[in-house]
Structures are given as structure tokens and as C-alpha cells.
Amino acid sequence: MGKPSTSSLPGIAGSSSEADAVSLHTQPGEHAYDDDVPELQPADLPPPYSDIEPGTADNEPVLPTIARPSYILVDLAEKDLYTVDANTGAESFMCEILDNDPVLLERQIKLSAAKPPRPSVRIRGTRSQTVRENGKSERKTVTDFDVVVELTPYLFSDAPRGQSWRRLRTVENTEKTRRGTIFPKRAPGVRRDIEISNPKPALAEWCHRYCASHAGVKAFVLRRQVTGFDQEKLKLKLETLVRGTNYRGHIDITFPVKDDYVVVYNACRVNRWRLTPWIVWFCYLTFLWLFTWPFLFFRTKWFEVAIAEWPFSVTEANGDKRYVSMSEEHIYNLWGRAISRAVLSKRQGTLSEEDLIASQTTPDEPFAGLLEHAPRFLRDGVNAISAVNRQLGWGGDSW
Secondary structure, rough: OOOOOHHOOOOOOOOOOOOOOOOOOOOOOOOOOOOOOOOOOOOOOOOOOOOOHHHHHHOOEEEEOOOOOOOOOOOOOOOEEEOOOOOOOOOOEHHHHHHHHEEEEEHHHHHHHHOOOOOEEEEEEEEEEEEEEEEEEEEEEEEEEEEEEEHHHHEEOOOOOOOOOOOEEEEEOOOOOOOOOOOOOOOOOOOOOOHHHOOOOHHHHHHHHHHOOOOOEEEEEEEEEEEEHHHHHHHHHHHHHHEEEEEEOEEEEOOOOEOEEEEEOOOOHHHHHHHHHHHHHHHHHHOHHHHHHHHHHHHOOOOOOOEEEOEEEEOOOOOOOOOOOOHHHHHHHHHHHHHHHHHOOEEEOOHHHHHHOOOOOOOOOOOOOOOHOOOOOHHHHHHHHHHHHHHHHHOOOOO
């Protein structure tokens, strides 16, 4: 998750918008989390979060109105295919109408760009242990804890309304990528970082090039990227936190990102086969992938030219950093207690808002009424998690 440039983000002093950048964000306004977050005291009792309004006359709960957006523009016909990778969240679909209509393809890419990537931080603790079985000693790796905290809510300036600083752009002429080709390359006439005078193609032009391509097997790719997030800063803080529990094993802190790719394949027999699960597994089990993989590699023309940037923060011209919601320090202060509890209890799984609330209480304290007087950053953090869960889904299998 790299650093973003403010040269293309409107609303920032000294910035100028790129000609092809499609602005998908609302004006950020003032930052709601400029002050340092106070250390929570036992008296700061975070209550259970509930945004259900009082019951109606029929005594039924009324859920808040939160948009549940659809990110697929066209109605998929029976002959169309749509799949989502269970591990990475990468979306792949094939719809014949998108092969011949560049305007509709552009609208679909813009719509897919409005769906956020799913960044998270994963803290694992492992140790080696000698196990004796059948008269033999073996060294095995034992996982003591495996905790995940999702960072998606902090990509929104207003999570319930889906407001963010996201933008959609196309690749620069100097970037090496596949431009309707098999191998990555720069734009014609570009040598390393020497820019040509011709402007880079906008999204509409790339969609026209894709639809006009005579390649028998082709694919248009959208990448969702998180920018402006300092992984090392949060990693050092979390490692110190875990070591503070006197844990002596190996600590592995990573930042996986799900839902970061959308691939639109053209309608052809080869792509239909590559998206059919039983055919894929048949190739794996029979080792036919030794032949099919080289065939697909050299046969497919890729258009990896669209990028949806989701800034976690932006750097202004004077070097100051502005965050869309919370800084790395805020996130650490918000989740520190919950992570510490999860590590000590040897948890394995994704922490939820219930874990966040419970971390601010003692075991014998009830949750009722606790959020009413809790710090604002805690209430906003819980609200953001709840809103994102309702919009993007929750409760699925983890890794």
C-alpha cells in the first residue's frame, strides 16, 4: 500500500487534477480526528453498539437506512459467468455485451471502482515444538494466535453514506504494464522515465481499444489499491504491543488485501473454460495445467490499464498529511486493547465490533448504555465497522 500523490486529488492545496482521472469522491472537508486519541481509562466504558431505532407500533425493530449497492451494471444472462475467489475476493466475469459496447464497459469499470478493497492487518504468533510420534521426533510449527483486524472502515470519510476520497485513473505512459499485450511494457516511444509529449489514454479510449481488439482471448483488468498507509509504523507498534504480553515466540505481522482485482473476460470458449470450476480442478488433478497454463499465458491479451485508488491519507504540497478518517496511531489506540486480549486468549479469527467494545470493559460489567458517554473516536469507529459490514457483507469464512 503505497503513498499517494496529491497532485491529482481535488480539494488539496496546490493540487491539479489529471485529465483522465475520474473523480469518485466527495469533498473531504475538515478532518474529524486531528487531535491525539486519549488513552482509555476503565471509566470510559464503551457500551454495546445498537443503531436500531425504537420499535414500531407493531413492536418490530426498524433498521437504519443504509444503501446496499450493486457493483454489477448489467443483468447477467444464463450464458454469462460471474465468480468470486473465496480466498482473495478477486472478481471475474464474462458478459458478451461488454465485448462490443465500450460505453457500457466504461460504466461497469467505474461502478466496480466504487467498491473498496478490503485491507486488513494480520498478527500471527508461532513457535516450533518437538513432537514424538511412532518413535520419531519431528519439529512442528504451532500457531499460538492468529488475529485479523479489518481496515476497510477507515477508507471512508463517512462510512454509512459511502463517502471516500477514491478516484479512478489510467496507467501513466511510463508505467510498465500489459497494454493489450502479453508482456508488460511502457507506452510506445517511452524510454524508462522519459515521458513522451502525447497524453496518456483516458479510460474511455482504453475501453474503445479493448472492444476494437481482434484478439481471440482478451481481458480488461481493474486494480483497486490502498494508498497512503504507513505499514511499518503500525507494524512496529503492534509488535511492541505483543512483546509487551511477554510472548517469546515468532511474530509475523502482514497486511493482506482482498477484493483488489476485477477481471472482465471476453466471451469465448477458452475463457468460459477457465472460469468453469470443475474444468479448472480437472486440469489441476490431471496435471494438464502444465500444458494449459503456457497456452493461456501466450494466448491472452491483457488490458491492465485501470486503477482505482483508495487513499488512506494524502500528503499536501507543504508535506502535511491528511487522513480520510483515522491515522495509524488512532487505529492502534482504538484496537490495542482488543488485540492484546485476543493475543493473551490465543484467539484465531477476525476481531469484530463486539471485541472492540468488550476490550474496554471488565468481564463482570454489562454492555448496556456504555457507548453513550464513550469518546467520539470509539463511537465513530464502531459505527464505521457496522456500516461497512452491512454494505459489503459479514460473517463469511475467514482465510
